[in-house]
Amino acid sequence: MDATTTIISLTNRFPKLDPHAVENARIVLCDLDGCLISEGRAYSETAGFVAACGARLWIVSNSSDTTAEIMAKRLVEMDIAVPAARILLAGEIALNHLAEVQNIRHLRLFACAELKARARAMGLDPEARDPDAILLCRDPGVTVDTLGEILALVARGVPLWVANEDLSHPGHDNQPVAETGALLAALCAIAPDLRWKSLGKPDPKMLSMALAQTGLRAQDAVFVGDNALTDGRAAADLGMPFIHIQRSAAQ
Structure with a gap:
């Protein structure tokens, strides 16, 4: 089956x-x-x-x-x-996992201000220049240039975590609203061999x-x-x- x-x-x-x-x-x-x-x-x-x-x-x-x-x-x-x-x-669970299980303290977090504030409250640096991990969440601030920044970090060997792989979620009129997976799909279009983890x-x-x-x-x-x-x-x-x-x- x-x-x-x-x-x-x-x-x-x-x-x-x-x-x-x-x-x-x-x-x-x-x-x-x-x-x-x-x-x-x-x-x-x-x-x-x-x-x-x-x-x-x-x-x-x-x-x-x-x-x-x-x-x-x-x-x-x-x-x-x-x-x-x-x-x-999923975003908060991934953040907790990186802090509590992976013991990450220096993170490059692509997320809204609310999750960045949560990361700081947990003792993490969410905008580390030399991060030990990347966490990609639903972030309207991600741009074409930001995608390049993520891929450059991955090329240096920094592991990529993605909050979720959903391309969209339904709006009230049942029309799709872009999700974190849409950002991931853009990364994969540039780097087809990209590897990541998600909870x-x-x-x-x-x-x-x-x-x-x-x-x-x-x-x-x-x-x-x-x-x-x-x-x-x-x-x-x-x-x-x-x-x-x-x-x-x-x-």
């Missing part, structure tokens, strides 16, 4: 969030953009879904432009109450972290996502049931 077949066998498809679809799960892991919110707005059924899930709900997102603490505050403004302790974001989905790292913190098994959980190739693969790697949200452009 190949990966695609595994995803299909573990998948249920819904046009929107449905509390009944997750009522038997002891923990509900849910993607953010395209599932709960889009472009800073909650979907019409989000509040009811979040309320029905209660403390079972964890957000597991490839977002790489903010921190869990800031995201939790933004969600409150949308009437979505999920504490920062139950929000796992963002489809890597199951963040799903495993949620399970570890709750002491539950993959069989006790369900993962709700809008991208079968990333969310679905991450769930399939752990043998976790996957609910695929497939919204129409009319929503």
Whole structure:
């Protein structure tokens, strides 16, 4: 059985969030953009879904432009109450991994001001001239010249980490919004042999972290996502049931 077949066998498809679809799960892991919110707005059924899930709900997102603490505050403004302790974001997770597991202190971080501030609070130098690693997040400040800077560092042997490989996430009108993977794709177009590491989905790292913190098994959980190739693969790697949200452009 190949990966695609595994995803299909573990998948249920819904046009929107449905509390009944997750009522038997002891923990509900849910993607953010395209599932709960889009472009800073909650979907019409989000509040009811979040309320029905209660403390079972964890957000597991490839977002790489903010921190869990800031995201939790933004969600409150949308009437979505999920504490920062139950929000796992790929950019912040990658930053924590580099600091705590890789023992990196000198980093070249391509990210928004919020993640750079988080890096400094952790004792990292996010703009090191002689970095021990590069971390590429969703950074609107990356330009053609910046791409050259990244590739020059890689050519010197500095390892490249990428928060996520998503080319886009869906906007509220279902149109694509460029993501970190689009920047990665530009790098690969210039340097086809480029190598990198990523802990963002489809890597199951963040799903495993949620399970570890709750002491539950993959069989006790369900993962709700809008991208079968990333969310679905991450769930399939752990043998976790996957609910695929497939919204129409009319929503």
